[in-house]
Amino acid sequence: MSSIRILNLSKVYDDSTHAVKQINLNIDDGEFIVLVGPSGCGKSTLLRMIAGLETISDGELYIGDRLVNNLEPAERDIAMVFQNYALYPHMTVYKNMAYGLKNRGFSASEIEERVQKTAKMLEIEQFLTRKPKALSGGQRQRVAMGRALVREPAAFLLDEPLSNLDAKLRVQMRVEIKQLQKRLKTTSLYVTHDQLEAMTLGDRLVVLNQGQVEQVGAPLEVYNRPETLFVAGFIGSPSMNLIDIDHLDKSINAHALSSLPKGTDILGIRPDCLSSSQPNEPSIQLECNMTLFEPSGAESHLYMSLKDQQQILIMRVESLKQEFSEPYFKVYAKIKDIHPFNKLSGKRTD
Amino acid sequence: MVDNDRWGNLLAHCILIVGVALVVFPIYIAVIASTHTGSTFLSGTLPLLPGKEAWTNYTTVIFEGRSRAGTPPIAQMLWNSFIMAMAITIGKLSISLLSAFAIVYFQFRFRLFFFWIIFLTLMLPVEVRIVPTFQVVADLGMLNSFAGLSIPLIASATATFLFRQFFMTIPEEMLEAARVDGAGPLKFFKDILLPLSITNIAALFVIMFIYGWNQYLWPLLITTDPSYYTIVMGIQRMATGGDSEPLWHLVMATVVVAALPPVLVILFMQRLFVKGLTETEK
Ligand SMILES: Nc1ncnc2c1ncn2[C@@H]1O[C@H](COP(=O)(O)OP(=O)(O)OP(=O)(O)O)[C@@H](O)[C@H]1O
Ligand SMILES: [Mg+2]
Numbered sequence: 001m002s003s004i005r006i007l008n009l010s011k012v013y014d015d016s017t018h019a020v021k022q023i024n025l026n027i028d029d030g031e032f033i034v035l036v037g038p039s040g041c042g043k044s045t046l047l048r049m050i051a052g053l054e055t056i057s058d059g060e061l062y063i064g065d066r067l068v069n070n071l072e073p074a075e076r077d078i079a080m081v082f083q084n085y086a087l088y089p090h091m092t093v094y095k096n097m098a099y100g101l102k103n104r105g106f107s108a109s110e111i112e113e114r115v116q117k118t119a120k121m122l123e124i125e126q127f128l129t130r131k132p133k134a135l136s137g138g139q140r141q142r143v144a145m146g147r148a149l150v151r152e153p154a155a156f157l158l159d160e161p162l163s164n165l166d167a168k169l170r171v172q173m174r175v176e177i178k179q180l181q182k183r184l185k186t187t188s189l190y191v192t193h194d195q196l197e198a199m200t201l202g203d204r205l206v207v208l209n210q211g212q213v214e215q216v217g218a219p220l221e222v223y224n225r226p227e228t229l230f231v232a233g234f235i236g237s238p239s240m241n242l243i244d245i246d247h248l249d250k251s252i253n254a255h256a257l258s259s260l261p262k263g264t265d266i267l268g269i270r271p272d273c274l275s276s277s278q279p280n281e282p283s284i285q286l287e288c289n290m291t292l293f294e295p296s297g298a299e300s301h302l303y304m305s306l307k308d309q310q311q312i313l314i315m316r317v318e319s320l321k322q323e324f325s326e327p328y329f330k331v332y333a334k335i336k337d338i339h340p341f342n343k344l345s346g347k348r349t350d
Numbered sequence: 351m352v353d354n355d356r357w358g359n360l361l362a363h364c365i366l367i368v369g370v371a372l373v374v375f376p377i378y379i380a381v382i383a384s385t386h387t388g389s390t391f392l393s394g395t396l397p398l399l400p401g402k403e404a405w406t407n408y409t410t411v412i413f414e415g416r417s418r419a420g421t422p423p424i425a426q427m428l429w430n431s432f433i434m435a436m437a438i439t440i441g442k443l444s445i446s447l448l449s450a451f452a453i454v455y456f457q458f459r460f461r462l463f464f465f466w467i468i469f470l471t472l473m474l475p476v477e478v479r480i481v482p483t484f485q486v487v488a489d490l491g492m493l494n495s496f497a498g499l500s501i502p503l504i505a506s507a508t509a510t511f512l513f514r515q516f517f518m519t520i521p522e523e524m525l526e527a528a529r530v531d532g533a534g535p536l537k538f539f540k541d542i543l544l545p546l547s548i549t550n551i552a553a554l555f556v557i558m559f560i561y562g563w564n565q566y567l568w569p570l571l572i573t574t575d576p577s578y579y580t581i582v583m584g585i586q587r588m589a590t591g592g593d594s595e596p597l598w599h600l601v602m603a604t605v606v607v608a609a610l611p612p613v614l615v616i617l618f619m620q621r622l623f624v625k626g627l628t629e630t631e632k
């Protein structure tokens with residue numbers, strides 16, 4: 001168990017792709033960090049640099065108190081879970097889990113004890129003599145976790161470990177991983193692009209965009225107060241409506257708009273903060289017509305286009321109401337639910 | 351794919367049967383001929399049914415040889431061939447595994463250059479470079495030795511190339527997982543690459559063994575001492591050597607015996623690679 005300190009870390013690939021740019025991050029001992037961001041933003045690259053599988057172009061990386069920039073992966077005392085699991089196909093589950101320990105010179109009895117303990121914890125005892133081919137996807141995933149856990153490393157690095165599982169199993173494993181981490185209190189870095197995993201798993205969320213950190217914070221903090229336009233659009237599903245202030249009816253909304261901070265020209269409104277009935281507190285109103293109703297059980301979404309504009313808005317509704325079929329209907333958003341942004345700087349204005 | 355047309359089926363089978371007969375008939379004749387006396391052979395008509403001389407013919411070739419034609423008993427030659435074929439096979443496999451490993455997993459200068467150099471030698475079989483190779487072997491004093499018989503035939507571009515292609519299909523994460531698990535390059539090679547390659551190794555083993563076993567020109571050239579004769583050149587000597595007419599019944603018996611070891615190797619290795627095919631996956 002250790003903390004991880006990342007100082008001005010950069011990665012430039014041979015073909016001069018600047019994949020990671022000057023990242024700074026302090027990860028406390030025992031913390032669960034989730035790295036999230038769109039495809040190609042450098043999540044895997046950052047994780048692999050920490051693992052030692054990718055060289056560090058610039059900056060410093062500390063695991064515990066050790067500067068590990070030039071250490072081999074094995075010397076960094078980390079364990080990694082790969083997206084495709086990378087189990088050794090010719091070894092039994094037991095041997096897969098024991099291999100790392102064997103290479104580190106553990107005695108046979110200690111290996112036996114640790115493998116059994118871990119297998120029990122993950123409920124894979126009955127598979128120990130099988131080869132990976134004879135396991136289902138979910139079981140393989142557990143073995144991959146087991147191979148990491150059995151080493152009792154200073155930190156776990158997981159690169160989209162659940163993305164090859166079906167939806168139901170993913171939810172189940174997500175809960176299990178969270179519980180395991182709470183119990184073992186091992187520093188963990190988890191890469192994902194799944195919104196739900198990002199929101200539910202981590203103690204802190206790191207949102208990456210084009211190799212840079214956009215925002216770091218507790219998941220709810222990031223959700224409730226996105227600092228940049230990018231984070232606002234990226235975190236949350238369906239994503240936040242970002243409405244250009246020019247698309248609003250200035251005369252009706254004059255009063256409401258004047259109460260927004262100076263420099264605001266984009267209004268961020270979550271789909272569940274729009275409503276079709278006028279609230280009795282300061283709000284803005286928009287005229288829309290329906291383009292699509294998307295029912296999905298617990299919550300349904302209404303796609304609407306703003307009057308005279310191309311922009312599509314999404315609103316969460318409970319059911320399809322009569323009024324939505326009228327050519328134009330009004331939706332409202334409370335001023336306090338609006339996230340004000342400046343288009344040019346991409347930052348929040350309040 | 352093919353529809354169940356009865357006549358088509360019949361035709362296909364006829365073609366297949368003719369094909370098999372073409373391949374099998376000469377072998378059958380050889381087996382039959384090895385069971386008759388020499389005089390039956392010289393009478394001009396080949397019998398199609400086995401004769402009674404099998405025991406005498408086979409014991410003669412195996413234990414006595416044909417001293418007049420200068421060929422030792424074939425037991426000795428079989429052994430020589432076996433040693434040579436095994437040395438070539440094992441040598442080729444180890445060298446090509448190691449060089450493919452180097453080419454795929456290590457970054458060194460001129461890596462691609464070396465790969466192409468190896469690849470180019472594919473176009474230079476022994477027969478093409480036989481004169482310079484003979485000179486080198488002679489200068490090194492390796493004539494009439496197992497080293498001389500096998501070492502010049504060991505370099506193998508084919509196997510290197512095949513192993514390279516195979517290694518490149520192994521996902522990179524396998525190497526990365528092994529690195530995280532604390533396996534250095536040699537451990538990775540021994541614990542992961544070798545076991546994963548077992549099917550390929552078995553298949554190449556068969557091919558290489560037969561290649562080594564069937565070597566003819568090279569052993570003929572560099573051995574003058576009968577105790578290093580190989581079986582294939584022994585057959586040639588039996589057929590052409592000596593003053594008298596070749597003793598065809600004995601030649602045929604030798605041919606049949608000489609064909610057995612490769613068959614045994616195939617049978618043995620086949621178990622391995624069928625097992626490999628069903629057990630490994632990438
Ligand atoms: N070996 C490489 N050589 C050159 N560029 C690379 C290499 N590996 C990755 N990149 C580039 O670096 C950037 C970041 O890649 P990375 O794999 O870290 O993305 P990611 O955030 O993990 O994306 P995803 O969610 O799709 O896995 C991408 O633009 C990618 O093209
Ligand atoms: Mg990735």
